[in-house]
Amino acid sequence: MRYLPHTDESRKDMLNAIGAKHIDELYTHVPSETLMSEPLSSLPSHMGEMQVESHIKALAEKNTPTSKLPSFLGGGCYHHHIPASVDHLIQRGEFLTTYTPYQPEVSQGTLTYVYEFQNYIARLTGMDIANASMYDGATAVTEAALMAKRLTKRSNVIVYPCVHPDYIDVLKSYSTHSNGTVELGTEPDENTACVIIQSPNYYGLVFDLKELREKCDAVGAKLVVAVTEIVSLGLLPAPEVADIVAGEAQSIGVPMSYGGPHLGFFACKKQYMRQMPGRLCGKTVDADGKEGFVLTLNTREQHIRRDKATSNICTNQGLCALAFSIHLSLLGETGFKTLAQLNHTQACKLADALESIDGVTLKTESFFNEVTASFPISTELLKDELSKHSIIGGIPVGKTLHSMVFCATELTTDEDIAKLKAAIETILSEHSTNGGLSHAV
Amino acid sequence: MDIPSHLKYTAEHEWLEIEGNTVTIGITDFAQSSLGDVVFVELPEDGAEVSKGDHFAVVESVKAASEVYTPISGKVVEVNTELADAPDMVNSNPFGDAWFVKIEMSDAEELEDTLDADAYTAYVEGIQ
Numbered sequence: 001m002r003y004l005p006h007t008d009e010s011r012k013d014m015l016n017a018i019g020a021k022h023i024d025e026l027y028t029h030v031p032s033e034t035l036m037s038e039p040l041s042s043l044p045s046h047m048g049e050m051q052v053e054s055h056i057k058a059l060a061e062k063n064t065p066t067s068k069l070p071s072f073l074g075g076g077c078y079h080h081h082i083p084a085s086v087d088h089l090i091q092r093g094e095f096l097t098t099y100t101p102y103q104p105e106v107s108q109g110t111l112t113y114v115y116e117f118q119n120y121i122a123r124l125t126g127m128d129i130a131n132a133s134m135y136d137g138a139t140a141v142t143e144a145a146l147m148a149k150r151l152t153k154r155s156n157v158i159v160y161p162c163v164h165p166d167y168i169d170v171l172k173s174y175s176t177h178s179n180g181t182v183e184l185g186t187e188p189d190e191n192t193a194c195v196i197i198q199s200p201n202y203y204g205l206v207f208d209l210k211e212l213r214e215k216c217d218a219v220g221a222k223l224v225v226a227v228t229e230i231v232s233l234g235l236l237p238a239p240e241v242a243d244i245v246a247g248e249a250q251s252i253g254v255p256m257s258y259g260g261p262h263l264g265f266f267a268c269k270k271q272y273m274r275q276m277p278g279r280l281c282g283k284t285v286d287a288d289g290k291e292g293f294v295l296t297l298n299t300r301e302q303h304i305r306r307d308k309a310t311s312n313i314c315t316n317q318g319l320c321a322l323a324f325s326i327h328l329s330l331l332g333e334t335g336f337k338t339l340a341q342l343n344h345t346q347a348c349k350l351a352d353a354l355e356s357i358d359g360v361t362l363k364t365e366s367f368f369n370e371v372t373a374s375f376p377i378s379t380e381l382l383k384d385e386l387s388k389h390s391i392i393g394g395i396p397v398g399k400t401l402h403s404m405v406f407c408a409t410e411l412t413t414d415e416d417i418a419k420l421k422a423a424i425e426t427i428l429s430e431h432s433t434n435g436g437l438s439h440a441v
Numbered sequence: 442m443d444i445p446s447h448l449k450y451t452a453e454h455e456w457l458e459i460e461g462n463t464v465t466i467g468i469t470d471f472a473q474s475s476l477g478d479v480v481f482v483e484l485p486e487d488g489a490e491v492s493k494g495d496h497f498a499v500v501e502s503v504k505a506a507s508e509v510y511t512p513i514s515g516k517v518v519e520v521n522t523e524l525a526d527a528p529d530m531v532n533s534n535p536f537g538d539a540w541f542v543k544i545e546m547s548d549a550e551e552l553e554d555t556l557d558a559d560a561y562t563a564y565v566e567g568i569q
Contacts, residue, residue, distance in 0.1 A: 274481060299481070299506040308499075308508070 064392070066256060070416035071392040072350070074370045074407025075202065076137060076164050076228040077259060078251045080339075081411055086253050086327045095322055110318060111293035114281040117321045120328050124230065125245040126238030127267035132321050133278030133311075134264025137248030138170035141196060141226045143266060143277045143311060144246040145171055145182075148194030148222040150275045150310060155180025156191045158221075162201035164228055171196075188215055194222040198247075199239065200232055203363065203397070203405055204347075204370030213241045230265070231409075232368040234340025244268040253327030254320045263320040273297065277311030339410060343369040346408035346417070353421040354406065359428055363403060370407045372397065375424075377431050379404040382424070385431075389423035442565065443470040445536055449552065450561035451512045456536060457555060464513055464552075467540040468500060468531065471565050476502040479531040482524040484541060489517045491544065493551050498541050500531065509541065513551045519543040 006014075011023070020026060027035060047055065066079045073079065089095075094109050114132045121130035134140040145157045157175070159168055161184045168184075175182045180193070188195050195216055199207040209225065216223045225239040227247035239245050249263040250256075268276060274297075282296045302309035331339060347369040354373045355362045363372040375382055379396035382404060386393035394406035408417070444450075449457040454472035458465040473479065481501040491497050496508035497517070521540050524530060530539040546552075556564060 274483070298504075299501040304504065305506045308506070 069390050069392050070419055072394045072406040073392055075395045075405055076248060077256050078229060078409060079256055079411055080251050080409050082253055083330060086323055089326050090319060090322050108293060111281050113322050113325045115283060115293050117325045118281060121265045121267050124233045125267040126240030127245055128270035129273055130267035131276060131278040131280055134266050136262035136264045137228055138167040140246040140264035140266045141167050142171045142174045144224040144244040145194055147275050151272055152193045154191055154193040157182045157194055158186055158188055158192055159184060159196040161185050162203060163196055163198040163226055164202050188219045188221045190219050192219060192221040194224045196224040196226060198226040200368045203372040204367040205364050206366045206368060209239060209241050231340050231343055234336045235344055249324050253323035261320055263317050263324055342410040346412045350406055350408040350417050353417050357421060357424055369409060370405055372403050372405045374403045378402060385427040386423055391420055391423055444558050444562050446558040449555040451555055453510050455509060462546050463543050464546055465540045465543050467535060468509060470535050473532050473535045476505055478503050479528045482528050484520050485517050487517060487520050512555055513544060513546050514548055515544040515546045517542050518545045
């Protein structure tokens, strides 16, 4: 394709045609503080292809991938093994399609795996139905809150503080310009649309949801369960007491990729189908009785309901949903449970190792693959010191609490855990002898 | 095109049947045939207060979602719950079983803005 830039003359003609004197007049509705103030000429000059490749490679090498060092990062983005077959299969021509899967006659490959993805998510979550259109866990959980508000015609949302902090931020952002409140951890009442809880929560703790279900039922509020680590559903009971289960499915088939793209999921009870965001893919037969797949229940989306759309989620995370579906189908039910068991086994070893270190206290009693431990030194300092030992530590939480969330997956080896323990012991010893110890919680 | 002579109509293609101070509202034959196969009707709650011009219901067909407006103010005193299980009645019998709501009027003078069957017939012929 030839690159044909506009000439000054053609720009002038276009502006004249719409009665504008300068291109800036087209952006008067955009807040001035969000417009770029520096001229584009401040960009570096062009480079040749080989120079660009070399430059980008040098930039990429500044990153330390989790595949190179022992990593204990979790917190909503997980390092799991992805079989080579997943990458191979998602690139097959049968799955390539036109931009939008709205035309069933040309997109049966896409519609088939969307249908499969929905079924997988519904079965894993214990819900009746699931869609396949969510960007990530944070927006999926927020859509769940919006749906609960539509269902109950109530405006207030209660979110437990142990829900992923990024999810709470996104929920609050969405709520900024809508009616109602977002409160942290209060008791539900007759104005509560829903209560949002995460299990396992941000600190790794697994919740028993029955008591909260009863509290919600007592006041007619919906129960939304967020799941950031979908592998946990291989070992823990499906949260079927919930009205809506939403969260993140990145763990299966999708790499961490520096935080995205991720794969949100959304599942609910059948009676809420009409208020569900996005659309569903259904199986049907054509005039000749041949099986086929179609998108259905589109009427909440903006291409049909315009400004009254109940969801602005339209893009299907297609490639990620495909990777998930292929990976899960390769694992099968038994393989998925085995994977979950492997994760938990390594997390138990990790917990034991942390607890055996003098001065370290384990804060998580019941967990899946993440645990929180508190330390007698700042965990920001601990994180930096661990990196000097070539270890990617956990996520520091609550700077004054000296706590860190650690994650173990099937990729965490016994040697990794032993290396972490030895490094922490050394670091604590050094900071104890040089007077660097601060108060413990 | 069926346009019963005893009903009143609006330019938004609702029909009204007036009995005393209560008005029954549905959508016209022209509206249902324009929408195509109706798959869902979202209705207000019994007891809801509505004002003239409010949208009080949504009709979903296979490829469209259309709002239904009330030409009169008042209180919803009855809702046709059978439409939830059989929305296709809107297509098969728009003036009979497929009524949407009954509204107790708060201001009967608002009816002056509605059309009679002849005026609605002319209006529909004009936009076809």
